[in-house]
Amino acid sequence: MPDFPIWPQCNIACVFCSNPVEGFRHTTDKYTLDELKKKVSDYKSGLRTFVKFDEERDYFNLTGGEPTNHPDFLKILAHIRTEFPRNLIRLLSNGRMFAYEDFARRTCGIAQLPFEIAVPMFGPTAATHESISRTPGSFEQTTAGLRHLAEHRRPGQLVEIRIIMTKVQARWLDGLLDFLLAEFPWVDRVVFLFEEIEGFAEQYKSQLKFTQSECAAHLDRNYEKLKRFKDARLYHFSLCTVPTRLWPFVWNTLAGFKVTYQEGCRTKCAYKDQCVGVHRSYIKHMGAPDIAPILAERPVTLSGDPYHPVATAEERVFQP
Template identity: 30%
Template sequence: MPKNDTSVDLCVYDKCNNRCLMCTNPDRPWPAWDNKTGYNWRDIIGRLKKFRDKIDSAESIYLSGGEPTIHPRFREIIKYLTEKFSGKKIKLLTNGRFFSYPQKAEEFLAMGDNLEIDVSLYGHDKKTHEAVTRAAGSFDQTMAGLSNLLKRKKPSQLIGARFVITRLSYQNIKPVLKLILDNFPTIDRLIVIFPEMEGQAIKNKKNVALTYAQVRPFINQIAELAPKFKEFRLYHFPLCTLDKKIWPYAWRTLPAKEIKFLPACNLCQVKNHCLGIHRGYLAHIGRDGFQPYKNKVATKSTGNPYQPLAEIEKSAQNQAKTKTKI
């Protein structure tokens, strides 16, 4: 795994107005950097001051939750960050509902040129999305929020979407891509994510957990649509779970402590480019279905440790995989 991550994660709030089935957070309350569970204004600013050196050495500050935007002093937190850490990219992971109010979207985007927002979407329609969020009205608000942000963004700002697959939505990966292309053609990025078996995902395993084998036929359908996005990424997919033609979209974003390579992975010619397997998958789903490529695969490297592969030669795309039971 890459070791030069230069983004600092700041949990802004432990509350959320969605109740997503696959949320990786534990039950509230959970501790922040300092092992304390407070998230009021004083707690947040205290952490930022305490970890000033760590933040100064990072390129960006990643705001997560819970849902950061429902913090009572969200606007003030953003103002503090843009003033005290000017030049840092501020990244926000949000369900987008806050931005369904046009004025809120406008006010937020006016607070800094170096903003990056990823809005979470969980299905191609209201029924599927809200079956995951368990929050009535959340689909329409998320769609409106994404629309408001895209209409008002500056060229220097990035607006993207994240789609976390679940058992309720995995057969509709292609329809999700179509939904976004049809409704948000100017979107800067789409990330499709295999769920991590942590926190609420374990408690809701019946509606969340799936195997890579189940997802494979549907994730491979993206080959036609992915190039139509300005940027398209796949998170948490070992290379052997994908067709070679979509390997260039596979990113490695999990910390080393959360992944594992099985013994047979040492036989694989593309191990150095591979994410590995999330430990939660091995613990709660199993270890079947991972097969090493013993024959050399002709690839072109990007030089980016997070997105290692630029392209796969057509001859390599047709190579048979050597199957080894792991």
């Protein structure tokens, strides 16, 4: 899964943005159509090309900035699809450009299969959403974009909504989930990502940071709503910080270089083999105060899948 950044600039200004503060936004000359085609060609011929997940060969995450703001976005998408006709292309986009219906239709037509679009949502109203995107009009455009994707996506193309779990996001969580269940019940997947405090986000650290356990408590309060989505997932959570009944929602997606295992993880934890470990930025910025080895087995069945390790859990509340 190479993360393939295709455009460094962005048309929203999320408080949690992990893009680099220096030496990124103004480097558009490194992202011309020819430069990007060269990267695709290098990657296809086996050269080391991408910073993140270069060794993965089965799919691309198109990232930015905002990929759809690239002036040649549709040409780049067509080129990748031609060169890799069977690879999953996952587009990480804030969704605003899909407010232009023709752009949504053409993107879905060019991308073909397999194709996924992941769009972040922050709140159930313009005021709440834009308190995090910090861009007037972005709520209206992103929600219009989602509706156009529902209309124009081809069978098998998936739409995912991403919720980046920060302290400021938690204030709007309950209302946002009600809104998504009412307005976008067709969405294929809702992903809750525990924040990574990097890049631009570091300057807002005091407003953003909370512990994984606090974050998981907000999610657990919405347990019944989570069950109503077609597919709800928690990314970047250590198992010991999450109430056991939420474990079936946990997916392990972090790159190995981003995580570590502490002494107690290695020597005492009963679920070390199922756990993603501890994110290094969580140790650096939050001190990881709630990481503690799990000493006894929990009422769960394991799946054997390292990415989605827990198949089922008893529904009773079982707090660590």
